[in-house]
Amino acid sequence: MRYLSTRGGISPLPFTATVLEGLAPDGGLIVPEKIPELSEADLRRLRGLSYQDLAYEVFRLFADDLPESELRLLVDRSYATFTHPDITPVVKKGRVWILELFHGPTLAFKDVALQFLGNLFEYLLLTRGEYMNILGATSGDTGSAAIYGVRGKRNLAIFILHPHGRVSPVQALQMTTVTDPNVFNLALEGTFDDCQAIVKQLFGDLEFKRRYRLGAVNSINWARVMAQIVYYLWAYFRVSEAEGAEEVRFSVPTGNFGDIFAGYLARRMLGGRIERLILATNENDILTRFVNRGDYSVREVIPTLSPSMDIQVASNFERYLYYLFGEDPERVREAMVRFAEEGRLRFSEEEIRRVQRDFLSASVTQKETLETIRDFYQETGYILDPHTAVGVRAALEFLEARPMICLATAHPAKFPEAVSRALGFEPPIPEALKGLSERPRRVVILPADPAAVRRFIEENALQIS
Numbered sequence: 045m046r047y048l049s050t051r052g053g054i055s056p057l058p059f060t061a062t063v064l065e066g067l068a069p070d071g072g073l074i075v076p077e078k079i080p081e082l083s084e085a086d087l088r089r090l091r092g093l094s095y096q097d098l099a100y101e102v103f104r105l106f107a108d109d110l111p112e113s114e115l116r117l118l119v120d121r122s123y124a125t126f127t128h129p130d131i132t133p134v135v136k137k138g139r140v141w142i143l144e145l146f147h148g149p150t151l152a153f154k155d156v157a158l159q160f161l162g163n164l165f166e167y168l169l170l171t172r173g174e175y176m177n178i179l180g181a182t183s184g185d186t187g188s189a190a191i192y193g194v195r196g197k198r199n200l201a202i203f204i205l206h207p208h209g210r211v212s213p214v215q216a217l218q219m220t221t222v223t224d225p226n227v228f229n230l231a232l233e234g235t236f237d238d239c240q241a242i243v244k245q246l247f248g249d250l251e252f253k254r255r256y257r258l259g260a261v262n263s264i265n266w267a268r269v270m271a272q273i274v275y276y277l278w279a280y281f282r283v284s285e286a287e288g289a290e291e292v293r294f295s296v297p298t299g300n301f302g303d304i305f306a307g308y309l310a311r312r313m314l315g316g317r318i319e320r321l322i323l324a325t326n327e328n329d330i331l332t333r334f335v336n337r338g339d340y341s342v343r344e345v346i347p348t349l350s351p352s353m354d355i356q357v358a359s360n361f362e363r364y365l366y367y368l369f370g371e372d373p374e375r376v377r378e379a380m381v382r383f384a385e386e387g388r389l390r391f392s393e394e395e396i397r398r399v400q401r402d403f404l405s406a407s408v409t410q411k412e413t414l415e416t417i418r419d420f421y422q423e424t425g426y427i428l429d430p431h432t433a434v435g436v437r438a439a440l441e442f443l444e445a446r447p448m449i450c451l452a453t454a455h456p457a458k459f460p461e462a463v464s465r466a467l468g469f470e471p472p473i474p475e476a477l478k479g480l481s482e483r484p485r486r487v488v489i490l491p492a493d494p495a496a497v498r499r500f501i502e503e504n505a506l507q508i509s
């Protein structure tokens with residue numbers, strides 16, 4: 045498999061180079077030159093596999109320049125840190141299926157990809173005798189999952205930018221209580237959008253990127269998206285079999301569009317057996333306006349009870365545009381330049397119709413999020429985290445005969461304040477979160493200024509002569 049930039053400015057790359065490159069040098073995102081379609085025979089073969097075996101088979105389609113024996117080891121090591129034997133179990137609760145993606149070390153779906161990416165980085169750097177400084181932005185979950193994915197690994201330092209005071213207290217503790225000398229948490233006085241823009245700007249300075257050997261852990265990195273495809277296939281197999289259904293729908297709480305973009309790819313691989321993806325947003329509803337009205341225009345970021353989705357400029361939207369525009373990189377490039385200038389994009393009726401064949405969408409208010417946590421608990425005894433609740437609420441709007449699978453993207457104990465407002469009590473604290481508040485913390489507060497971040501990296505980056 046070879047990889048291209050959504051903006052057309054790079055020669056095709058193999059998988060391993062793609063992973064190390066992160067953002068394409070022309071500012072685009074990296075996509076595979078083709079999306080593999082699974083035949084009936086493939087589906088029969090894959091259906092009964094364990095999560096790890098399925099992950100191995102899916103990764104093999106995309107990561108064909110990695111030695112197979114090494115890939116196998118990487119997969120097994122990455123999922124050995126999960127506390128559930130099914131890695132991402134699917135459970136029926138009330139009228140929907142819940143795909144639990146929070147059984148990894150930091151209790152959010154990011155672990156599924158970042159445990160793998162941490163191991164993959166280590167393998168690639170050690171075999172090449174290279175080092176890397178990881179630069180990432182987080183609205184709460186990517187940060188800790190990336191830090192846990194790479195901590196203790198050789199030849200790596202990690203710089204994570206988060207919006208100061210805009211992640212949940214537990215999320216902040218998970219990141220800042222890792223005080224290893226090569227882990228740097230930077231709390232920026234701004235929004236997640238500011239953090240992500242700074243990351244992209246520093247990656248866009250190619251001299252800086254090469255000098256400090258920057259690596260990406262956000263869904264900018266193709267390996268993140270690839271790893272997230274697996275659980276859609278896994279859940280499709282479990283639920284279609286349990287329900288005797290050929291088609292299903294997935295509801296995905298969405299912010300940066302990485303998770304649902306993996307769902308879009310799984311939908312293409314499954315030949316439409318995922319009938320539609322439900323794109324659920326909180327009050328930061330730019331993507332819902334896009335799906336429902338073709339209006340992709342930036343507004344102020346609103347802080348909500350689902351802080352990890354408090355995002356306006358969704359990074360992976362560019363990857364979807366690439367496919368919407370018929371894989372025409374010139375159109376994508378023009379659109380991204382226009383968007384940077386005007387903060388909005390408009391789409392034709394025909395394009396909106398095509399988007400609506402892929403997605404249905406609803407935006408969920410904070411009041412509705414709390415109601416959903418409460419009602420769902422009363423109906424099923426199951427506690428939803430506020431992000432998952434956004435997805436479940438949207439799912440209930442679009443429930444019909446096909447089974448509905450809702451992605452549970454985080455454990456409710458990461459958001460005890462929201463759960464307590466809905467239910468009057470906090471969720472039980474899992475082992476992974478116990479004692480966090482007593483540990484020493486390390487965090488540096490900086491203005492949301494690319495020059496300040498750049499200076500900090502220059503002063504602290506790993507450099508091996």
Ligand SMILES: Cc1ncc(COP(=O)(O)O)c(C=O)c1O
Nearest residue numbers: 185299300301302303352431453
């Ligand atoms: C708990 C949780 N749910 C949902 C999302 C949204 O996912 P994405 O940014 O891939 O759209 C995030 C952030 O990534 C998250 O941390």
Ligand SMILES: N[C@@H](CCOP(=O)(O)O)C(=O)O
Nearest residue numbers: 182183184185186262263300
């Ligand atoms: N919600 C995310 C934002 C970053 O998304 P990513 O998937 O591009 O890493 C977070 O929790 O940090």
